[in-house]
Amino acid sequence: MLLVVAAFEPELAPLRAALGERLGEHVVLAAVGIGLLEAPLGTIAALDRHQPESLLFVGTAGFYPGAALAIGDLVVARQAALAAPVGTELPAGVGDPLPASPLAVLSRAPLAGLPRVSVATTPGVTVAEQPPLVTGEHSVEHMELAAVFAAARARSVPAGALLAIANGTGPGGRADWLAHHRAASATLASALAKALGA
Numbered sequence: 001m002l003l004v005v006a007a008f009e010p011e012l013a014p015l016r017a018a019l020g021e022r023l024g025e026h027v028v029l030a031a032v033g034i035g036l037l038e039a040p041l042g043t044i045a046a047l048d049r050h051q052p053e054s055l056l057f058v059g060t061a062g063f064y065p066g067a068a069l070a071i072g073d074l075v076v077a078r079q080a081a082l083a084a085p086v087g088t089e090l091p092a093g094v095g096d097p098l099p100a101s102p103l104a105v106l107s108r109a110p111l112a113g114l115p116r117v118s119v120a121t122t123p124g125v126t127v128a129e130q131p132p133l134v135t136g137e138h139s140v141e142h143m144e145l146a147a148v149f150a151a152a153r154a155r156s157v158p159a160g161a162l163l164a165i166a167n168g169t170g171p172g173g174r175a176d177w178l179a180h181h182r183a184a185s186a187t188l189a190s191a192l193a194k195a196l197g198a
Contacts (some may be wrong), residue, residue: 002027002105003052005043006059007034007144010182014189015058022196032148036123039144043151054103055152055159057145058188060166060181062125062173067139069165071180074191075117076106077161080145083120098149101158108195111162121146125177126169141169164188
């Protein structure tokens with residue numbers, strides 16, 4: 001069984017509608033909570049409740065300046081790492097990237113050709129011109145992904161992520177997200193439903 005999780009229900013609602021009767025024995029949806037504190041706890045609870053074979057995180061993300069991405073694009077995470085706000089330093093190992101698992105659903109059309117990106121996990125939407133300090137090179141940021149991957153690893157469940165770009169980072173990032181997150185989630189739901197055969 002595939003457990004599909006998102007931070008909050010509005011990111012799952014379009015997928016719930018698109019999958020319809022596919023939900024149940026083979027695909028289960030769960031909202032796990034917003035942010036670095038709630039998401040891993042909700043993920044552990046969902047994993048313990050449903051005992052899935054694999055976990056797929058879905059949600060919206062922002063892209064950093066210079067990334068070859070635009071609002072409305074879909075991306076697959078190849079790894080996620082905790083980001084440090086400018087002026088702080090992470091202890092050794094804390095910001096190490098957590099690799100995504102190669103989930104079968106992400107290799108099916110129309111998801112197979114999507115960009116594979118490195119994701120910085122931040123405590124909020126970056127509204128400064130300068131991105132946060134991160135380990136490695138990251139194209140996008142997301143508020144929960146590294147914490148969700150860590151929770152899945154703690155339960156030995158393979159985990160991947162499919163993200164829809166809803167905003168750029170910088171001063172307009174929050175406003176962009178508010179304007180575009182519903183449409184981005186709908187685009188993601190349509191593509192994932194096709195990959196799942198709905």
